[in-house]
Amino acid sequence: xxxxxxxxxxxxxxxxxxxxxxxxxxxxxxxxxxxxxxxxxxxxxxxxxxxxxxxxxxxxxxxxxxxxxxxxxxxxxxxxxxxxxxxxxxxxxxxxxxxxxxxxxxxxxxxxxxxxxxxxxxxxxxxxxxxxxxxxxxxxxxxxxxxxxxxxxxxxxxxxxxxxxxxxxxxxxxxxxxxxxxxxxxxxxxxxxxxxxxxxxxxxxxxxxxxxxxxxxxxxxxxxxxxxxxxxxxxxxxxxxxxxxxxxxxxxxxxxxxxxxxxxxxxxxxxxxxxxxxxxxxxxxxxxxxxx
Amino acid sequence: xxxxxxxxxxxxxxxxxxxxxxxxxxxxxxxxxxxxxxxxxxxxxxxxxxxxxxxxxxxxxxxxxxxxxxxxxxxxxxxxxxxxxxxxxxxxxxxxxxxxxxxxxxxxxxxxxxxxxxxxxxxxxxxxxxxxxxxxxxxxxxxxxxxxxxxxxxxxxxxxxxxxxxxxxxxxxxxxxxxxxxxxxxxxxxxxxxxxxxxxxxxxxxxxxxxxxxxxxxxxxxxxxxxxxxxxxx
Ligand SMILES: Nc1ncnc2c1ncn2[C@@H]1O[C@H](COP(=O)(O)OP(=O)(O)OP(=O)(O)O)[C@@H](O)[C@H]1O
Ligand SMILES: [Mg+2]
Numbered sequence: 001x002x003x004x005x006x007x008x009x010x011x012x013x014x015x016x017x018x019x020x021x022x023x024x025x026x027x028x029x030x031x032x033x034x035x036x037x038x039x040x041x042x043x044x045x046x047x048x049x050x051x052x053x054x055x056x057x058x059x060x061x062x063x064x065x066x067x068x069x070x071x072x073x074x075x076x077x078x079x080x081x082x083x084x085x086x087x088x089x090x091x092x093x094x095x096x097x098x099x100x101x102x103x104x105x106x107x108x109x110x111x112x113x114x115x116x117x118x119x120x121x122x123x124x125x126x127x128x129x130x131x132x133x134x135x136x137x138x139x140x141x142x143x144x145x146x147x148x149x150x151x152x153x154x155x156x157x158x159x160x161x162x163x164x165x166x167x168x169x170x171x172x173x174x175x176x177x178x179x180x181x182x183x184x185x186x187x188x189x190x191x192x193x194x195x196x197x198x199x200x201x202x203x204x205x206x207x208x209x210x211x212x213x214x215x216x217x218x219x220x221x222x223x224x225x226x227x228x229x230x231x232x233x234x235x236x237x238x239x240x241x242x243x244x245x246x247x248x249x250x251x252x253x254x255x256x257x258x259x260x261x262x263x264x265x266x267x268x269x270x271x272x273x274x275x276x277x278x279x280x281x282x283x284x285x286x287x288x289x290x291x292x
Numbered sequence: 293x294x295x296x297x298x299x300x301x302x303x304x305x306x307x308x309x310x311x312x313x314x315x316x317x318x319x320x321x322x323x324x325x326x327x328x329x330x331x332x333x334x335x336x337x338x339x340x341x342x343x344x345x346x347x348x349x350x351x352x353x354x355x356x357x358x359x360x361x362x363x364x365x366x367x368x369x370x371x372x373x374x375x376x377x378x379x380x381x382x383x384x385x386x387x388x389x390x391x392x393x394x395x396x397x398x399x400x401x402x403x404x405x406x407x408x409x410x411x412x413x414x415x416x417x418x419x420x421x422x423x424x425x426x427x428x429x430x431x432x433x434x435x436x437x438x439x440x441x442x443x444x445x446x447x448x449x450x451x452x453x454x455x456x457x458x459x460x461x462x463x464x465x466x467x468x469x470x471x472x473x474x475x476x477x478x479x480x481x482x483x484x485x486x487x488x489x490x491x492x493x494x495x496x497x498x499x500x501x502x503x504x505x506x507x508x509x510x511x512x513x514x515x516x517x518x519x520x521x522x523x524x525x526x
Contacts, residue, residue, distance in 0.1 A: 164390075164394050167383075167387060167390060167391055167394065168391075168394060170380075170382070170383065170387075171380055171383065171391050174380045174381075174382050174383070175378075175380050177342065177374070178374075178378050178379075178380060178391075178438075179391070180341075180342070180361075180362040180363050181340060181342075181362055181363075181366060181371070181372055181374065181378070181439075182363075182366065182391045182392050182393075182394060182438065182441075182442070183363050183364075183366045183367050183392075183393075183394060183395050183442065184363060184391070184394060185363055186363070
């Protein structure tokens with residue numbers, strides 16, 4: 001029983017990071033109806049930016065802020081330069097284009113920073129906290145990760161429910177025509193979606209870096225988990241992305257604990273397949289037909 | 293005052309509107325009636341900036357609106373309630389209304405919202421509910437309320453009667469024509485249901501296969517049996 005609880009505890013913070021990445025995927029799906037497979041590539045790239053800034057300043061927070069800024073710019077650039085022109089012609093082309101962006105970013109990162117795996121020291125201890133006479137599988141760094149995730153989810157919720165930009169983004173996603181008839185500049189709302197997703201993804205990248213290391217391909221596995229969580233959550237739902245992001249983290253931790261960590265991606269794909277068979281709209285997905 | 297002159301619209305080879313000219317004066321309801329496929333929605337969507345005209349122009353109080361984007365036209369004072377329920381089901385009643393005047397400042401929006409709740413009290417009672425919990429009639433009121441949140445000088449209504457009980461349609465249209473009389477709003481109402489539309493309208497316009505075949509006082513059109521047989525099918 002203690003082992004079971006330990007495994008669960010160990011999964012919470014990796015689940016939080018998966019949740020963030022899934023959130024980024026959902027933000028773009030909601031606004032643009034494109035699954036952005038480049039999301040982890042963008043996050044990898046901005047994490048390299050963070051690494052460079054951190055080497056220069058020695059400051060974790062400044063590096064994080066630099067990654068967020070880079071994520072915003074990169075999100076906008078990908079949207080304007082690649083997705084918008086391609087999507088005007090055809091949507092499935094845009095999804096394929098995101099793979100192109102992923103591969104290009106990986107190649108570019110390899111050229112700029114080399115292909116070697118690099119470490120990313122956590123700003124606070126990543127060792128298990130000692131409490132009540134034992135060492136728990138939970139570190140101060142995990143506390144930080146979970147804290148940042150909670151703050152971000154609250155911030156996004158407030159953005160979407162309380163601000164005009166958030167309302168414009170939701171309306172543009174649900175019904176672009178009614179949004180335009182209400183005076184909303186829909187193409188700008190879509191761009192905000194990409195910027196926001198780029199920022200959220202950048203945070204996820206910096207947070208995951210101490211556990212995954214940084215190399216052009218080291219975040220690929222995160223894509224599998226985040227995509228699984230986003231799809232099971234219904235792709236449209238922020239709540240779904242967070243819930244199943246954390247859920248996926250727990251499952252992975254249990255699978256890795258009781259068997260072998262190399263089984264985790266397979267289990268994720270099985271969950272994804274089962275979900276697509278049993279509940280194609282996702283658990284939190286919308287079933288009503290949209291107004292034309 | 294909305295002035296439309298010589299407006300023509302084509303969808304590829306299909307000509308949906310041909311040389312349509314009309315005026316929509318403030319303070320009253322102008323009704324455009326016509327059968328299925330007459331081009332009524334095309335007229336409305338073109339005026340609102342969703343469809344590009346092949347030729348012709350439209351002005352609102354002298355300012356040209358043709359060629360502008362939909363999101364700019366509504367800010368200039370022309371708001372469309374499109375065919376079907378043009379509310380966003382996932383948003384609450386209040387959010388749907390807020391959306392309608394998002395670019396306006398907070399106090400102007402609050403004033404407009406109070407006016408909408410005066411006009412349609414049920415929306416005030418349901419303000420925190422999601423739009424998809426409303427009945428059809430309530431949703432149509434919300435759709436009109438959303439358009440009114442832009443504080444338009446000209447309001448376009450595309451078949452508000454669709455799928456609603458006749459009594460509810462009459463109630464809603466009476467409220468809208470009252471609003472037009474009291475506040476000087478210019479209303480262009482498009483309907484297949486000619487009887488109801490002509491009852492609240494001052495002027496009636498009959499559209500057939502994209503062309504205007506008759507314009508005149510609503511009462512005259514309502515009592516013109518030949519016209520009814522030829523174009524309205526009753
Ligand atoms: N997007 C489109 N593409 C091609 N043809 C269209 C399009 N929209 C409308 N049409 C055609 O244009 C003509 C006018 O259609 P429109 O929708 O304006 O008529 P309507 O009077 O509103 O009809 P209804 O009473 O059914 O709403 C019809 O022949 C229709 O088939
Ligand atoms: Mg129509």
